Amino acid sequence: MTPVLKIPDRVAQWARLIRTCRAEVEGAYRAFCAAREQASSAEGPGASLRERTAHHWLVVHNGPDPLVSEMAERGSFPFRQRYGAGLRAVLDPLIPTLDVIIAYQLLFGAYTGIVPDGITDLGLTDIEWAGDEKILLSYVKGRTAAESVALSRQATRLLEQWLDHSAVARRFAPEGLRPELWVRFTPSGTWAGERWLAKPATRLSVVRWVERRQAVDEDGHPTQMTGDDGLPLALHRHRIRTTHDALKDRSHWRGSRRTTLDPNRSPGIEGDHYLTNTTPAQREAAEDIIAQAQEDLVRRALPPLVLATADMADLVENYSEQMKRLGLDDNALAQLLSGERDVFTAACGDQLSGLHGPTGKPCPARPWVCLLCPLALFAPRHLPNLLRLRAFFSRQWQQMTTAEFIPVFGPYAHRLDEILTPGRYFSEQALRAAAVEVTGSDVELPLRPEEHTV
Incomplete structure (x- = not known):
């Protein structure tokens, strides 16, 4: 060659x-x-x-x-x-x-x-x-x-x-x-x-x-078209383009998020050089993150647990799989149905489970996060707050662009529409009765200052 x-x-x-x-x-x-x-x-x-x-x-x-x-x-x-x-x-x-x-x-x-x-x-x-x-x-x-x-x-x-x-x-x-x-x-x-x-x-x-362009200096070092071995440089013109790409000016890397990465490399090469070269502890942490993300996707795909009445028998009969998943005894089920475990938009199966925060500490999730939580139970008494949350989403939609709204509130708004579809879980009469209690202002929701709408 x-x-x-x-x-x-x-x-x-x-x-x-x-x-x-x-x-x-x-x-x-x-x-x-x-x-x-x-x-x-x-x-x-x-x-x-x-x-x-x-x-x-x-x-x-x-x-x-x-x-x-x-x-x-x-x-x-x-x-x-x-x-x-x-x-x-x-x-x-x-x-x-x-x-x-x-x-x-x-x-x-x-x-x-x-x-x-x-x-x-x-x-x-x-x-x-x-x-x-x-x-x-x-x-x-x-x-x-x-x-x-x-x-x-x-x-x-x-x-x-x-x-x-x-x-x-x-x-x-x-x-x-x-x-x-x-x-x-x-x-x-x-x-x-x-x-x-x-x-x-x-x-x-x-x-x-x-x-014709062979030359060395007084110390024998090549000065023109001479290789390191002292022989004429084997020049292949098709390599000049490859060499040009490899030696692109790197001055623009300073201050860039890619200062440690080579823009001449493909994402695959970057992954081989930087992402796979990890310690066992780092690999275990990365695998945990991946597993948590996959579990979150599975939880979001589960149907909502909505109870049209406050009858425990109905809950156990129609949602037997969910009851097994929650692992609640009769006393806990009674608290769930009576409202003792209520949060703003739902009744929570276990506020100390650590799904959205540290295990053993009260859940810090925002009110709309409960809409996709597998521990949430939606009952008729939650309808006013669910409608208040829908009005809040409507106000946010008016002041945010689509690109801003969808990543933040999109999945929760979709689940809320699913729950509040007339006739699916709740009758139109129940929805109209709950709507009377809604004034359409931010004071109805437990919001942080930065979450208030204009």
């Missing part, structure tokens, strides 16, 4: 790649700007074609093709005698070489995280300016479909620099290639049309680009 550049395992190698590419593109762009400035004269190439200014003037005004054709006719030595330099020395400052294009593409991939095939297929029509300093770039990822990305300021500046750097070459390229982003010139073509290309660099070209 071909070795690849794996980051963040090799962060130093990634830094050397960025540093090498940046140094190359910046050096080439400075040489381009200087050469273009020298060729700015409109008077002509000058008296001597052996002067560097004349070289640049000829390339800027006539393009590279005439010089390549002249060298092909005269030969390399007469060309050097005429211009005082080889063809590459004449062309390179103004016409980006393949090495410079590779450096631009690698650096652009490192800045954006776009896959290599998406970068090499880019055209000028894929660049959309959103304001003066922002670019929305559209590209095609070979294995999926069209995608787009808003470029960072760093990537935007690099793309602007390339468009300027390739301006001379693009002006003399064949008309069909001018819309391509990475148009390049190769003097080896036999005729002008063959010398212009927009094809991606081959894998061999990238390997040779790396090999």
